[in-house]
Amino acid sequence: MTTTQDSLLKFEIPEIIFGQGALSQVGQCARRLGGEHILLVTDPGIQKAVWVDAAIRYFDEEGLRYSVFDDVVTNPRTFQVEHGAQLYHQDNCDVIVALGGGSPMDVAKGVAILVTNHGRIQDYVGCNLITQPIPPLLCVPTTAGTGSDVSQFSVIADTQRKVKMTILSRAIMADISLIDPVLLTTKSEELIAATGMDALTHAIEAYVSSLSWPLTDPHAIHAIQLVFKHLEKAARSKDIDAFEGMAIASLEAGIAFSNAILGAVHALAHPLGGIYDLHHGLANAILLPVVVRENMEHAPEKFAKIANAMGAETRGVPTKEAAEQVPEKIEGLISALGLPRRLSQVGVQETDIPLLAKQAAEDLCMQTNPHCYIAEEIESMYIQAL
C-alpha cells in the first residue's frame, strides 16, 4: 500500500455497545446524548414484537419524554421522512432513537438531516452535501444485516420518480450503536436469511472495493467467516449464539462498507427496490453470485481470500480456481436458506431491464466496484439473474 496526500484514507465509526440485554441501556444512552424528549423512529412490526414497549420502559426509568413515529415501511419513502421531521419539531424533540432494521434507521437519518438542514431530503442525495450537524442519534438495530447503525449511508425511495436515492455523508453517522442480539429473535426465517445475505454482500463488496484498506479488510473477512458459520443456524433454529454471531457479522460488515463503500451488487439492487419495492437483502442475494462472476477477473487474489473465508479449500489451489469457488459457495448458502434464486421469481420483468440498468450505471456504489460497468454490461447481468 502506498498512500499520498491526494489519497488519504479515512475511518470512522460510532461508539458501539454490544451484548445480550444491551437494550436496557437505551434510556441511559439517550440521556447521555443530552436527551429530554426522544423521537423514537420504528415500524409497526417492532411495535408488535414488544421491543417498542421495552424501549419506552427504559425511557420512563430515566424520566425521559418520548414521541413514537412508526410510519415506516420497507424501502422507506420521502414523505415518511418529512412526517418524522414534522413530529420532531412539533413535540420539541432533542434526540433521535432508531429502533428497527435498515428502514427505520434510514428514515431516522433522513429526519435528522431535515430537522437541522431544512429543505427536502432530495437536496442531500449524493456525497457529503450535509452542512449542519444532525441532532444526537442512537441506533438500535433489530435485524442483522443492514449495518445502517454504523454506516454513513441512508437510502430513501422517491416513490414519484420510482428511484432509491443514496445519501452518503459522515454527518449522518450515529453517535451510538446499541446492539442487542436478543432483538433478532422475533424475526421470521425469511427475513433473517435475507438480511443475513445483505451482511454478506456488504462484506464482499467492501473487501473488493477500490477504497478498501487494512482497517476495513479484517472486518470484511471476519464478517464473511461469521455469515458462513452462523446464518443458516440463526435462520433455521433461532439459536441465540448464532444470532450473536450474525449480530457481529452485520456490525463488522457495516464497519467495513461504511468506510470502504460498496460496489456493483448494490448499484444493481437499488433500482429493484425503487421500481419493484423488492426487499433489499433479497435483491442482493439474487444478484450477488452473478456480479461476483463478472467481478472475479478484476480482483482474483481478493476473491481467492474470500473463498478461504467462506471455508473453501484454497491451499495449493491456483488463484483463479480458488476465486471461482466464491459464487458456488454463495449459491449453496442461498439454496440452504431457501431463498429465491432468480429475479423472475420475484416479479422482475425483462422489459424493465434497460431502465434498471440505466439507474444502476449512475448509482454511487458503482464508483468503488473493482470495475466500472457500462449500461450494456449491466443489462447482461440482470438477464443472467432473471
Add this chain to the structure above:
Amino acid sequence: MTTTQDSLLKFEIPEIIFGQGALSQVGQCARRLGGEHILLVTDPGIQKAVWVDAAIRYFDEEGLRYSVFDDVVTNPRTFQVEHGAQLYHQDNCDVIVALGGGSPMDVAKGVAILVTNHGRIQDYVGCNLITQPIPPLLCVPTTAGTGSDVSQFSVIADTQRKVKMTILSRAIMADISLIDPVLLTTKSEELIAATGMDALTHAIEAYVSSLSWPLTDPHAIHAIQLVFKHLEKAARSKDIDAFEGMAIASLEAGIAFSNAILGAVHALAHPLGGIYDLHHGLANAILLPVVVRENMEHAPEKFAKIANAMGAETRGVPTKEAAEQVPEKIEGLISALGLPRRLSQVGVQETDIPLLAKQAAEDLCMQTNPHCYIAEEIESMYIQAL
C-alpha cells in the same frame, strides 16, 4: 461467545485520517474541531525534526493562532501537565493538538483533563474518574507504537513518589487521529525498534486479554502480522512502505488495546518507567518473552494463533507446541533489532525487585491479563528478565 447484560462489550475509536502527507490536514482538522487558538503539545525532538514548523505553517494557512508547549520528556511528569494547563488558560486556547510520540500525547490528554476538570492530575488516576468533557483533541503521532492517539489511556509519572500513574477513561479519547507515516522517517533506529516492540506488546496483550472480542481480535492479529513483516525493515532501512506498514500496525494495535485493555507486560513495565525512567517500549520488549512464557498455559489456543500470525508453522502442530514458538519468535525479532535483552543491561537492580513487584501487582493492566499474578510470581518474572 455469550454476552449478558452484565458483560456488555464496548468499542470506541476516534475518527482516523491516514496517509503520507496527512499532516497537511492538521490546520483544517483543528479548524473543524472549532479551533481559533491551538495549544500545540510537542517535545524538543519534534521541534528539531521540523515537524513543529510544518504544523505551524498549516495553522497559519487556516488563520489559526497557536501556543507551543514543548516541555515534555519521556515518561512525562505531573508538573509538565500542570504547566501545559496553565499555558492553555493563559493564552485562551480552545483546541489541543498533540504532535509527537506517546509522551506529548499523554501530556496533552493530562492537560485536557485539568483544563475542564480542575484539581490535580493525580485525582484522575484509575478508571472513569473524569466527569467533565475535555476540549477538542487532535493527535498526530510521530512514532509507530504508542497507540495513544486512538486510546483511552494516559500514563503520567509522579516523580515524587516515583510511580507511573495510569488514567483510563473514554473521556480522554482524541476526536481525530491524523496519522502521517512520513513523520516516522526522522526517528533513530533504536527508537523505531523500541516503539515497534511497544506496538507488538499492545497487540499480543489485547489479543489474550479477558476483554478481547471479535471487534478487537482481527486488529490485534493483523498488527502482529504487520510488525513481523515491517519492523526490522523500518528500523534498518527507513523504507517508507515499511513505515506505512508500521503506522498501520501501531494504529490497529492501539484500536485493539484501547478497547480490550492490556496485561501483565504493561503491569510490569510501568514501574520500570517510574523508578528507572526506562523507555516504555524497551521495557516492554525485555519483559514480553518472559511474561508470554508464563501466560501461555492460561491461553494456549490464543498463543497458537499468535504464533501463526508471526509466521510460525502451526498447521498440524499441537496447540501447546505452536504456542511455544511465540516467545522464540519475539526473542528472534528483538535480537534482529539489536535491542538489549536483559533488565540488568539497562540498569535494573535486583534489590529493587520487591518494590517493582509490589507496584506491578497493583497496576490496572494486571486485571485483564489471562491470569492475575501475585507479587511473588511477579518477582520471579523480573528475576527471569534480569
